[in-house]
Amino acid sequence: MTELDRNIAEGIKSHFADVVLEARVQRDLRIVVTVEKEHILEVARYISSEVGFDHPASVAAVDYPMQGKIEVVYYIWSTSKRTFLALKTAIPRAEPKLNSLTPVWSGVDFHEREIYEMFGVSFTGHPNLRGLLLQEDWEGPPPLRKDFKLRTKLERG
Amino acid sequence: MQVSWGPQHPASGHLRFILDVDGDSVLNLEPDVGYTHRGIEKLTENRTYLQNIPVVERINSYCDATNTVLGYIEVVEELLECEVPERARFIRVIMAEMNRIASHLYWLCLMSISVGFETMLMWTMNERELFLDLFEMITGARITYSALRPGGVRYDIPHGFEEVATKYLNHFERRLKDYYKMIFENSTFRLRTIGVGSISSSDAIKLGLVGPCLRASGVATDVRKDEPYEVYQNFDFNIPVEKAGDAYARSLIRFHEMEESVSIIRQALRSIPEGPIRKRVPLVVPKGEAYSRVEAARGELGYYLVANGTDKPYRLKVSTPSFRNMAALPYITRNVTIADIPAIYMSLDLIPLDIDR
Structure with a gap:
């Protein structure tokens, strides 16, 4: 298995x-490919059509305020x-923009x-970029960023 | 015209569909979810790894608690690189498969209600009780167990469990035969589900469907076979696959999965080794990141963990099966009648808690 993974990565x-x-x-069955953000769409097209990664599993974002960046990870099964x-x-982090990969994998729609x-x-390029889970009149910073702090004490009075 | 289906509809649970309808036929369906959003991903960043076990359990607590926690335990253990005693791994598999059966029985109850077959509600809930009783024997709880932890499990299987479990499983297998006659040979059920909500295998893959919904479209993918975790490589079981991709096929897959789960539990009870059930593990997870996949009752469940070397996760992303299966809804509800919406929705086995997190 690892041989196949290594060949795909190379x-x-x-x-x-x-x-x-x-x-x-x-590790076994975990290939990690890091790309520049400008070229994510063409790399995604290639690994979807030529390499055969066709089944989108998850899209995650991780906020790194100290380094001023947000990492976006697409997980794809073949x-x-x-x-x-x-x-x-x-x-x-200051200008969070990325090409949508919905033209390549339509399953990432809700994840994005x-x-x-x-x-x-x-x-x-996302066809329907709106909120999904939060209430419609939600105001405030994006809640999963690190500078959004949870209230830890009860407010009194 | 626009019609709201839910969130107070008897079949909908805590979500809403915005339907564009022309007379009785649905032109477009837009899921409106988030009514049960609890911000679990944010909560986990503020609690320690052990405190997080009951929190992630609430992602899908009332159907599939063990499998939901198992994915989290797997991802933490991968970064901890800790050893887990063999006996603990067997107990995990037994509990995971029992939970799969309990979850499928719960789904069968809702599915039969959605086609107007309410007798089945009493039947399946009755059999689900047997498995909840078995859970009570192991953990003392019936729905939310928090019984798994990094490095093992919290409770050992009690004395006399095997006899009781065998008795229940024998009974359950007899009942499964009755279920087949009651539901799958029932002309009303066949009329309401065959050819309803079909999805082709290429669409199912492209949309990222998982679990029974994907296997009903003819794609033989199961994490237990593709990437065996715990001790699944020791057991002999089949992956049921159907070709049609409609609501009937999805139902049939879940039915056959219950039979396979019974077989796995029997094999595990026969071959479970003696020994300790947990090992001491550190409370601080070293820096790194990992992605774990487990086959929950609704399909593949993925946890992506970024650890920064403290006792709290830096980021925990959960990719739940219901969230992924929801992507199919707008596709398979084009030009169906409104009366078919409950059957299609239930056949995907979406749990709003699982979608919203």
């Missing part, structure tokens, strides 16, 4: 030598190769809407 790395920052095998890949990119709502990342 194949992606060699095909996009100047765009893919890193392609490594974290039904033909039976392995799992993480497509990572980092976007600046959730990240838009929880992290304030706007996805260019």
